Amino acid sequence: xxxxxxxxxxxxYAGDRLGPALELMRxxxxxxxxxxxxxxxxxxxAQREKDRNPTAGxxxxxxxxxxxxxxxxxxxxxxxxxxxxxxxxxxxxxxxASIARQHRxxxxxxxxxxxxxxxxxxxxxxxxxxxxxxxxxGSLSDxxxxxxxxxxxxxxxxxxxxxxxxxxxGRVADPALFLAPMVHAFGxxxxxxxxLGRGTLVGxxxxxxxxxxxxxFADPGKKDVPNLWDLGFxxxxxxxxxxxxxxxxxxxxxxxxxxxxxxxxxxxIHDPSAYLxxxxxxxFSRVRLKATGKDRVAFSDAGGMPPTDTYKVSxxxxxxxxxEGQMSYGGANCLERARQAGDLVRRWLRPYSGEIEDLRVDLxxxxxxxxxxxxxxxxxxxxxxxxxxGRTPDRQLAQLIANExxxxxxxxxxxxxxxxKRVEELVSVASVLLPKSAVRTQATYREI
Amino acid sequence: MMKLHELAxxxxxxxxxxxxxxxxxxxLENYDLxxxxxxxxxxxxxxxxxxxxxxLRYELPQLGALNFVLYxxxxxxxxxxxxxxxxxxxxxSYLLQMEI
Numbered sequence: 001x002x003x004x005x006x007x008x009x010x011x012x013y014a015g016d017r018l019g020p021a022l023e024l025m026r027x028x029x030x031x032x033x034x035x036x037x038x039x040x041x042x043x044x045x046a047q048r049e050k051d052r053n054p055t056a057g058x059x060x061x062x063x064x065x066x067x068x069x070x071x072x073x074x075x076x077x078x079x080x081x082x083x084x085x086x087x088x089x090x091x092x093x094x095x096x097a098s099i100a101r102q103h104r105x106x107x108x109x110x111x112x113x114x115x116x117x118x119x120x121x122x123x124x125x126x127x128x129x130x131x132x133x134x135x136x137x138g139s140l141s142d143x144x145x146x147x148x149x150x151x152x153x154x155x156x157x158x159x160x161x162x163x164x165x166x167x168x169x170g171r172v173a174d175p176a177l178f179l180a181p182m183v184h185a186f187g188x189x190x191x192x193x194x195x196l197g198r199g200t201l202v203g204x205x206x207x208x209x210x211x212x213x214x215x216x217f218a219d220p221g222k223k224d225v226p227n228l229w230d231l232g233f234x235x236x237x238x239x240x241x242x243x244x245x246x247x248x249x250x251x252x253x254x255x256x257x258x259x260x261x262x263x264x265x266x267x268x269i270h271d272p273s274a275y276l277x278x279x280x281x282x283x284f285s286r287v288r289l290k291a292t293g294k295d296r297v298a299f300s301d302a303g304g305m306p307p308t309d310t311y312k313v314s315x316x317x318x319x320x321x322x323x324e325g326q327m328s329y330g331g332a333n334c335l336e337r338a339r340q341a342g343d344l345v346r347r348w349l350r351p352y353s354g355e356i357e358d359l360r361v362d363l364x365x366x367x368x369x370x371x372x373x374x375x376x377x378x379x380x381x382x383x384x385x386x387x388x389x390g391r392t393p394d395r396q397l398a399q400l401i402a403n404e405x406x407x408x409x410x411x412x413x414x415x416x417x418x419x420x421k422r423v424e425e426l427v428s429v430a431s432v433l434l435p436k437s438a439v440r441t442q443a444t445y446r447e448i
Numbered sequence: 449m450m451k452l453h454e455l456a457x458x459x460x461x462x463x464x465x466x467x468x469x470x471x472x473x474x475x476l477e478n479y480d481l482x483x484x485x486x487x488x489x490x491x492x493x494x495x496x497x498x499x500x501x502x503x504l505r506y507e508l509p510q511l512g513a514l515n516f517v518l519y520x521x522x523x524x525x526x527x528x529x530x531x532x533x534x535x536x537x538x539x540x541s542y543l544l545q546m547e548i
Contacts, residue, residue: 040463040464040526040527041526041527132464132465132525216459217457217459219457222453222457223457258511259457259472259474262470262472262511262512262513263457263458263459263470263472264459265511266459266461266468266470266472266508266513266515267459267461267470268461268462268463268468269461269468269515270463270466270468270504270506270515270517271504271506271517272506272508272515273506285506285508286510287508287510287511288510289511319527319528322530324530357530358523358524358529358530359530360530360531362532364532368531368532368533369532369533369538369542370538370539370542371494371495371496371497371498371542387532389530389531389532390530391528391530426527426528427527428525428527428528429464429525429526429527431464
């Protein structure tokens with residue numbers, strides 16, 4: 001068994017930068033690297049793509065990343081775990097294996113993890129309750145396009161035990177990408193929930209990559225981050241008791257401090273004493289952090305309890321269309337002209353008010369983001385961008401919203417400029433719980 | 449009176465129609481002041497115009513941190529909202545504008 005493990009983080013979202021991940025693989029003395037690339041809705045959109053083209057549906061940057069990552073993984077013996085399989089892990093495995101073959105990475109074993117796609121199972125259970133609304137799942141009926149369970153470490157662990165060096169999954173709980181290698185390398189008992197809770201903390205800290213090493217942190221003059229342009233991605237060095245430290249490469253930009261680690265620890269957390277994952281209920285409420293050197297923060301005292309007997313399932317469903325148009329006003333009296341323009345578009349859309357939901361008329365630069373009443377008083381703005389957006393049942397009406405804003409050119413107040421418009425099919429996400437016993441997971445392999 | 453921005457830093461996360469906002473004291477000795485002044489009720493009032501229905505507060509004294517959970521804060525949720533910042537990523541900075 002290993003006496004310590006170094007796990008790096010290579011991506012914090014689907015489109016993340018690759019350079020810092022490769023630097024970490026070159027110089028980080030890593031045992032494993034995880035790439036977290038699936039947001040709440042990404043897999044539903046990927047499923048729509050796969051419906052149109054059965055060989056698509058995995059992360060669009062997969063081939064680009066694998067071209068660079070696989071040779072380094074082979075050379076430095078680094079295990080790679082990623083959810084870049086998205087809606088098509090088997091297709092992703094084909095792509096990765098073909099790249100590994102081109103590079104003649106002999107002996108490399110790659111795996112795909114499947115079983116998270118539970119669309120067939122949930123179609124047979126229209127009585128399942130939607131967690132967000134309390135409505136039965138059947139109320140979404142034929143609008144459902146995807147259903148994916150947040151799997152745990154089980155099938156990743158199976159692939160690791162069978163010698164896989166590169167593992168591509170669909171939907172798994174984000175921390176599982178990092179927890180599975182720890183359980184494997186340290187031989188942890190998967191019923192030792194204290195250990196799993198500590199490993200889950202490591203996974204949670206790493207899953208957003210640069211967000212713990214100085215990314216998404218800088219507030220100039222208040223919270224400064226050195227050389228943010230050269231942000232180094234983080235790694236964790238973990239001991240068999242599940243404690244360890246977060247660090248980044250010497251000489252890279254960014255910053256690892258108790259402040260950056262605390263922000264990331266609480267990111268997307270509700271009750272810190274009960275972070276629900278498929279592998280355990282992790283307890284971060286008593287976590288201690290200590291700066292132990294330059295850009296090094298030690299963590300300890302996470303805990304864990306047994307998990308529930310259900311998987312959370314994200315159900316993607318078609319939810320109409322978003323229509324959006326924007327137009328800018330600047331210079332003398334721009335705020336009044338922007339307000340008049342907004343009123344005009346509202347007036348033009350009045351005949352459709354029964355069909356348009358959540359129509360918003362925003363003045364970007366004044367009131368588009370914050371709570372109402374927060375808009376700065378006093379000095380007149382030098383420019384304002386009008387934004388009108390609404391949700392519609394059909395594409396034509398969404399297009400109309402977008403067009404009416406553009407029409408302000410010749411029909412609205414003076415000197416609007418820089419119109420833009422956009423129509424997007426909306427795929428929304430609802431959550432249900434599915435008994436774990438209803439889900440079968442599987443790992444498949446390719447050998448180079 | 450001073451702004452929360454002087455004493456603490458903050459990050460927002462999102463899940464569905466729920467936003468969580470962490471508030472972390474720069475100096476541990478200011479944690480008690482934050483705990484006393486930055487109540488769940490005050491945060492709820494600060495974001496009332498966004499339709500927030502309920503705010504819960506969790507305390508992590510050893511880290512000088514509070515974690516606020518805001519229900520119905522994201523105009524229906526990240527995947528269906530028509531708002532510009534669907535995730536509510538910018539809310540943390542709006543909270544830091546609060547006078548303490």
